[in-house]
Amino acid sequence: MPSPNVGEMEDRGTLLCAVAAVAVLVSGMIELGTEVWQFYSGTRHVLFALVVAGTALAVGVMRRLPWLALALAWLIPVCQVVTGTPLVITQAAVVMIAFGLARWGSPVILWLSALSILAGAVTAMVLLGFDALRITIPSASWYLIAGTVNELGIGWQIGTFLLLGALLGMPWLAGFALRISDRARTDLARAARERAQAEETARIRDAQTRLARDVHDVVGHSLAVILAQAESGQYLADDDPAALKSALATIATSARTSLRDVREVLTTTRDSADDLDQLIGNLRDSGHEVLSSQEGMPLPLDEARRTTAYRVLQEMLTNAIRHGLRGGALIVRRNWADDAFEVEVRNAVSPGTAESSPGSGLDGMRERLVAVGGTLSASRNGDVFVATARIPLS
Template sequence: MFRRLTTTQLVVDLVVAVVFLAVTGPMLITPQSGLSAAWSIPVSVVMAGALALRRLSPSLALAAAWAGALLQMALGLSPMPSNIAILAVLYTTAAYGTRLVLWLGFASAFVGALVITLYLFLGPAFAGGGLSWHTLPLALVTLLAAGFALGLAWTCGALVRSTLRTRDTLLAQQRAQAEAQAEQERVRIARDMHDVVAHSLAVVIAQADGARYAARADPDAAATALGTISTTARAALADVRLLLTQLRHSQGDGPQPTVADLEGLYAQVRAAGVDLSIDVDPAPHGEPPAAVQIAVYRILQEALTNALRHGEGAPVHVRLGWWPDRVELAVSNPSRIVTVPVGSGHGLVGMGERAALAGGRLVAEPRDGWFTVHATLPIGAVA
């Protein structure tokens, strides 16, 4: 029934209605007007009220406009300047009214044109000979003119309504797109955070456990392990700070790992006491795409982390093949796992997401006493 308007809009509508009444009211008072001027005042007040309500409640404004018109015809009054308010009411019914009020305003435009014509040619004060074959052409012209004026007001409101809806739809799409992009960015940062923290902590834990036992027999081994822990922790801290900076501020992606960083990753895993063997055949020709390099690094990082955590010191084999149209990687280690449980953690899910984002696929499954992570990523023709 009532639309939500600001205080400024309410005050503006009220001031417009008061000024409208003050301007159109004196036009009715002439030396010859007599009693008709007194009867026209209530009609002008009702029309001004409809004008004041046009945006707050288009349905009430339409009802008030019809009430004022019917009162005017019941009193036998001639057309008045205050009747202009009907055009503004029809405009707002189409622009701001509900769907029902929209079509009521549409019907009112055509019914109102017919009523105006019949009243002017059949009313007691304006018959002018009544409706006859001589006055019929003039009546048709009057009907068309009234219908055009009322219909034009409604059509302008309908166009504004369509523009407002298009704007709201566009804003909703922009908000949805922004939320989707923010969610994708959060997922990416969470995935990177998991890869960095999980791998670094796995190395730190393995080195700490090794140092605890090695310190009794070989103090130098303990010092080496503590050095590896310090280096790994510092690198992880720098990566976490970078990821938190990206999460806190709207900035571009920070530095991402490449194939050149794989040797450092292998060194960390070997320093944790893992018997790691690497087989790269064929080697990459040229510079692979950055997205593929990031995916390869992160998948290997997570796969080696899982092998470090669950491999129980068993050897780990890494195979990499850089073909012209794809890269294939596999990480295998002995495992007692028979089946991979559903929802087995963020690591396997993250590796699958990274492979999918690069346009490839990843399979992680136990087979014949070995747990193997195998991924194939398309790279196209490398430079």
């Protein structure tokens, strides 16, 4: 189930604050109707209504405007002390404000609210000590609270400080815990998105690499055949137009095949799974001498291994044509064992030439083989270069 986004969470928090503000207003109206307020004048009732309205406003805006909620939480009690208006039970909603500021306030508001809890507890203790602050709660409840504080044996001042600190500190800690939880979920969601983007980028790059390798194999093989035929045309007799036409037809066929393969790669981005015999046969038809042998009983290969075998053999033959002795025979040996399929290509090289890797396709062949758990070995033995690819069958 997908988690709600930031906008949905903000809307939900704003709605909860609005509902809590309405609850504060209703609670204030109920408190105004109690017998405690029957002995106060109409002026006190107006001040009471302002206190309740200001408290409800602070609760309602603590999600969107936490700084205003914090300012009202301080401004209302200060005005009550100045005007001599007693604290009302409805102002217990300040615990919701402490919770909201810890959960949704900015870092500055977060720590100002924490300091405000300590400062508020100390201020209330001092004001109660000088009888400058009154609370409109029933006498029985007040005596119960005072008796509980006295039973602690730590003095009413310290007891009052601890009681107020606990009443405000516990919801603040709850809001802070949810704040950390929300941030953790946000960080996890961001990490998941970044991981998905990284995986998608890696997939795209892998596809691009595979596409480039396919185009290299197809075009490199065809161009090697075309180049060999074009260069052989220099040695044809001028009075033998049939041989010239045959060479040109081979060049056209190779180019047409290359275009078809490239079009297939670009449109489907999938490797060709043509038969290895057809690949060898096409090379023979282009005029190259290829000696092919096969040992063991051919076994079916899955698509990935068939593709790898085809492309690797294609690159082996391309390198043999490009770097081998001109006019020399290419020897292709295929060996089917119980656990692996091996294909080997041998080609003669000019005596005295430096020993070097035949072309840049070896890395591409190794990458293909590694992808299916295979290996590639390439070495020169005298005037013969041997490349062997091994593909596991399971």
